[in-house]
Amino acid sequence: MVLKAIRFDAEGGALQILNQLKLPHQTQYDDVKSAEDGWHAIKDMRTRGAPAIAIVAALSLAVELHKETLSDSATDVAAFVVEKLKYLVTSRPTAVNLADAARKLERVVLNAASASGATGQTVEKAYCDAAAQMLVDDVADNEAIGQHGSQWIANVAGGGKVSVVTHCNTGSLATAGYGTALGVIRSLHKMGNLQHAFCTETRPYNQGSRLTAFELVHDKIPATLITDSMASALLHLKGKSERITAIVVGADRVAANGDTANKIGTYQLAITARFHGVKFLVAAPRTTIDLSTASGAKIVIEERPGKEMTMIRGPVLDGIDLDVSQQRTVNIAAQGIDVWNPAFDVTPAELIDGIVTEVGVVEKGPDGKFDLTLAMEAINEGIKPVSVGSP
Ligand SMILES: CSC[C@H]1O[C@H](OP(=O)(O)O)[C@H](O)[C@@H]1O
Numbered sequence: 001m002v003l004k005a006i007r008f009d010a011e012g013g014a015l016q017i018l019n020q021l022k023l024p025h026q027t028q029y030d031d032v033k034s035a036e037d038g039w040h041a042i043k044d045m046r047t048r049g050a051p052a053i054a055i056v057a058a059l060s061l062a063v064e065l066h067k068e069t070l071s072d073s074a075t076d077v078a079a080f081v082v083e084k085l086k087y088l089v090t091s092r093p094t095a096v097n098l099a100d101a102a103r104k105l106e107r108v109v110l111n112a113a114s115a116s117g118a119t120g121q122t123v124e125k126a127y128c129d130a131a132a133q134m135l136v137d138d139v140a141d142n143e144a145i146g147q148h149g150s151q152w153i154a155n156v157a158g159g160g161k162v163s164v165v166t167h168c169n170t171g172s173l174a175t176a177g178y179g180t181a182l183g184v185i186r187s188l189h190k191m192g193n194l195q196h197a198f199c200t201e202t203r204p205y206n207q208g209s210r211l212t213a214f215e216l217v218h219d220k221i222p223a224t225l226i227t228d229s230m231a232s233a234l235l236h237l238k239g240k241s242e243r244i245t246a247i248v249v250g251a252d253r254v255a256a257n258g259d260t261a262n263k264i265g266t267y268q269l270a271i272t273a274r275f276h277g278v279k280f281l282v283a284a285p286r287t288t289i290d291l292s293t294a295s296g297a298k299i300v301i302e303e304r305p306g307k308e309m310t311m312i313r314g315p316v317l318d319g320i321d322l323d324v325s326q327q328r329t330v331n332i333a334a335q336g337i338d339v340w341n342p343a344f345d346v347t348p349a350e351l352i353d354g355i356v357t358e359v360g361v362v363e364k365g366p367d368g369k370f371d372l373t374l375a376m377e378a379i380n381e382g383i384k385p386v387s388v389g390s391p
Pocket residue numbers: 048049050051167168169170171174175180181207249250251252262263264343
């Protein structure tokens with residue numbers, strides 16, 4: 001079974017998302033029938049992952065448009081789409097993919113509406129076709145990221161099998177398929193270069209223990225789950241013996257200088273990687289790079305409700321049997337304690353050794369800075385890595 005976070009039937013105009021609050025014990029697909037359904041699915045984190053939320057948002061509006069002919073007027077349909085895209089972007093603030101997709105789709109509908117002979121139907125079709133194409137493009141981008149990132153890590157190791165650490169979930173459950181950082185791990189495994197993958201549980205949503213571990217077990221990739229707090233001890237005690245060569249993570253927004261917003265806990269992984277001489281690689285499609293944001297200081301960090309940290313959800317332990325058909329939440333914190341629950345943190349560019357996108361790996365130049373315009377201007381045809389691997 002291929003793990004699919006998003007199920008879209010373009011002909012029938014039907015969209016379903018795999019409810020990730022239920023994984024790994026329950027596989028439940030929720031229908032998304034409108035932009036409002038899409039907004040709530042993203043806000044609730046029933047679907048999550050920077051690329052996936054952009055795609056689900058776009059497709060949620062496509063299924064709404066598919067339901068009924070809104071108007072024969074191209075201008076009216078374009079105005080409706082632009083308004084709905086503005087609404088969808090408010091669901092989660094940190095991942096730039098959503099805003100990037102909205103900007104591109106707005107351009108699609110405005111161009112379609114200004115074409116000669118444009119009608120409401122031609123604008124609707126232009127939007128729906130562009131939204132559906134995002135599913136295809138994302139998988140192709142991720143496979144290319146996997147190719148470049150795995151080659152870079154193999155080059156760094158100078159041959160032989162390598163082990164890597166990853167954080168959060170950046171696989172098929174966070175994208176349209178294959179994944180970004182987890183796509184790099186999949187490619188290392190496919191190349192026969194992976195000795196072992198270590199995934200962190202990634203409190204408080206537990207993307208690692210519930211989602212990444214689920215994907216790694218599903219793909220039969222040799223892997224071990226650790227708590228977030230074990231990462232430094234792992235590098236210290238097992239770094240050499242396990243040939244841990246890199247920590248590879250995803251991204252929600254990469255600023256123009258390379259500062260990267262990603263799941264909370266990423267920053268401290270970068271610190272410990274640098275301390276232990278392990279490479280730190282960010283893996284993300286170019287839709288995650290935001291040249292209009294100068295540095296990480298300008299990135300809005302989403303704060304989630306405190307109860308998402310203090311209330312853990314899981315199957316009912318009935319005696320010695322796990323009743324996975326039932327879910328319950330348990331409060332694991334002292335009543336009355338205040339909670340700070342940022343969903344992301346920012347890793348400064350100086351702690352990042354490479355940023356791999358679908359067009360290759362960008363490393364810092366002689367000035368010690370990233371020049372991401374190189375990646376943004378590169379075209380996909382005849383993909384040439386911008387640079388691979390340190391000597
Ligand atoms: C390829 S997913 C990128 C990114 O999104 C995740 O955040 P969330 O689970 O809150 O949507 C995580 O930060 C991943 O690294």
